[in-house]
Amino acid sequence: MDRVLTSGGAPKDPADRLSEELQSLKSSSGLTYARISEHTHYAKSSWERWVNGKQFPPRDAVERIAAVCRADERHLLDLWSQAEACRTQAAAPGVAVRASAPAEGDAGSPDPRQVALWSLTVLALALTAGLARSVVQGRELRRGTLPGGL
Known part of the structure; x- marks a missing residue:
């Protein structure tokens, strides 16, 4: 693996090299x-x-920009893999990780709007099911056919 040095003489972070390539x-x-x-x-x-x-960036985004820009995909993916390996090692216990919040439009991160929509959908289904059960129990109560002999 070739090592690119910064002006201070320390090896550049693979994520920085990937960013420069992008x-x-x-x-x-x-x-x-x-x-x-x-x-x-x-x-x-x-x-x-x-x-x-x-x-x-997610791997898929790197693949896509390489295709759009007609670049050497293999070189970019090698840089991405090196950077991902460093991030994975940094995620080991006791080692600080470079923080990065999920971004809008990222393939691997949930969109907050989508999460809210799914949550509201589940809530609406639960409320509908509860209402339907109440209606059925009300009819059975009026008919005197409520299970359990009530």
Whole structure:
């Protein structure tokens, strides 16, 4: 594995190298974040965070930008794998991890709006089931056929 050094002489973080590659790809392609977003189905705000190194991109996003920019996918995925390996090692107990909140449009992170929608759907189904049961019990009570001899 080749080691890229920063001006201080320390090896560059693979995530930083990946970010630099993504910046270079974006610049050389001439595409805006909005155009990349249209071609990859990830939010332009997510691309801005990934390209500028504010957040680590999902593998699928790296594959997609390589295809859109007609870049060497294998090289980008090698960088992504190295960075992911470092992140995984850093996640070991007792080691600090570079924080990164789930981003809007990320394939691997749940969209808060989607979570809220699912929660409301489950709540509506539960309320509907409870109401239906109450209606049935009310009818049975009026008829005198409530189970349990009440």
